[in-house]
Amino acid sequence: MASRPVASTWIATRGRRLGALTASTLLVAATVAACGGGGSGGSGTADDPTTITLTHGYTDAEAAAITSLVGEWNTDHPTTKVKIEFNGGNDNALQKTVAGFTAGNYPDVAYEFGSSAAQLARQPKLIDLTATVASPAFDWDDFYPSEREATTVDGKVVGIPALVDNLSLVYNKKLFEQAGVAPPTDSWTWEDFRAAAKKLTDPASKSFGWAYVNDGSEDTVWRYLPLLWQAGGDLLTEDNKAPAFDSAAGLAALGQLRDMVVTDRSVYLDTGNQNYLNLFNSGKIAMLWTGPWDLSSITSDVDYGVSVLPGYQGNHETVSGPDIYMLFDHSGPRHQVAIDFITWLTSAKVHLKFSIATGDLPLRKSETALPEYQTFLQKYPGAKVFVDNLDNVRHVRPNIASYAEVSTAVGQMVQSVLLGQAQPQAALDSAKAQVTSALSQHS
Template identity: 80%
Template structure:
């Protein structure tokens, strides 16, 4: 289980979460590790620092690529610095500004973009992404949107994911239910989940993480968008989810959980994976990060999320590299390195080593992409599903507060503590207050 697959879409650091915390240290990057402020001018060259929270396969491959770059660019070198885990990335970077030892490049969750966009040392990449070799439009739209704050490009895509429907083939066969298809409706999904549920032996059709965290929120957001709604207005100034679309999505969740009792409510401890592996849960809405935790004896399939009126939109939580200015030579070296690191052939090499999804559409046209699919056949649908990402969560400093309100709203309905419309109204007031307090 790899670092990006444990926290790829953690849009608020409170979601420290997920499939185990990231390691407190990593010997895998020792060969090129350096202190955050360790960049500078060597004799006859420039050295920059990249901070990250990768462990395991990602750390190993990033180490390999950094060493490759340093061999090929003896006058423009990069040092890697492990920041203690990506959940600490924002805090460590902000502390670096105070101490004066901030990195040249920092791996950050997409949720950090709005906060760090205010830093005077941030490198504005808006004009720079038009340079030869960047091919900005080759990145998936959701990735480009995640790097943009108030019209300014503040980062380069580092990782992308999405939610798809993962299902246990054996449970479908045993229940005599036809397997999911990419044309399933919400009604098809609800009916199948009900048939796949057996209270007598503790089997559930679906699982939903109901701890009120962002893990609770982002599945709801996919349903909200499918139904034609949105979280906030286009200028991010007001709530927009208290709508017919918001009600439809929340009612579907209520009906499946409270009425049908076909949903296992996970408390945030990710026990749903153990239950999926033991044949007690038939379907998950999850991402590629969970595939490596599915045991080899489970025959599973992957397809698109069930849709609403033909809309099978999904959700993604891209992570980004953000660049900070120390000097003109170091800034240029950082741009050159990150352009190379995220170029199609180099990133596909990284993806083959780690199982991360391709960052660029052109990666799927390279011959080596077939090697990737042979090694990670379950990722094929996740890659194709990147075309079904039409929205990103708003890049605003108050997103954590907005997420908390939505998480509490969904949680209260799934626990049977509130009716959908009353929960929507209560959350609407919370979000309005949060937005007004930071207008």
């Protein structure tokens, strides 16, 4: 599930931000054994506490951090108890939660990918949090806009932000110096980026200026979206009823990628095995568009820097994939304990403890004003640009049940262009037809 700076979990959990499940996957999910649901009404006393269950897929530092914080809550709230259960990994979160509804042992709180919000929003047991976040004491506006948007489906708040990230430009300072290329700046344009990547490429040594994941999956789409948004485009129309990427902006974004990959040959196309990071560590790739989850896997001998993404006409927009805690109703007392616990867990002071322990970015803007934030920056110096770059997140992926089909069509569109199998306009036209069909089936 969340997993960012823990490198060992990134490959297994990249679906957190990148994956979206199809309807057939959800049908299969209903047949598998579920985890979670081990709560009890209790009488709300120290001898018989009201007990709720939190399911998650955290590993390593994040697992240790959530265990510590839950222990702190249980100590300070003797009439309630939170039990934590590992769901087998965040890639399985949606399947396990759905199976729990079938078996009747669903959790009170579940960590879910943001892309699961639309599917679970239809669950009758879901707790509507719209009124909860509207309370002045909750300070909903303290969360970054992308987080708030990711938790909202059809005007209803269906979850509380659990994790936030974004794509920024990570670069090898030594390679830039050796090539005589000035380091990236916050005013870099697409043209600056393309020119630098070309100068940083050496066919003789099989070195590349940039890497792009081109397996046609959501990972491919994830990196295309900032280009589309920067150029003034969008994935779908405002009502999510029709494709919108088949535009001048969509063509410009595809053209930028094609020019760098096909014409300049300055981009290493990763097949989805995440080998780009090994090549970055070995000095074979000079620049990555990646998130804070990869920082801990960059070896100590690589002197790297972090910058915002290159922009288009001054727009340096990036993409974020917030994850969320979703709450499900068992009874009135458990319902209230779940709300109280998750409000506490995502409060500024408590969450900053989690960030310091794990490297996950602050969820709330107010966390950056706390004295302990300096401890976070000292421990994770490369994270500062990622935190600041949250202000460059203006869109999130659409919260719709058909997102998986939309993503598949767009991912294949980009992949076909970068493999030289289709021209940008033809690829746009083909993807438009596929997305139109997918959206009509869910209308």
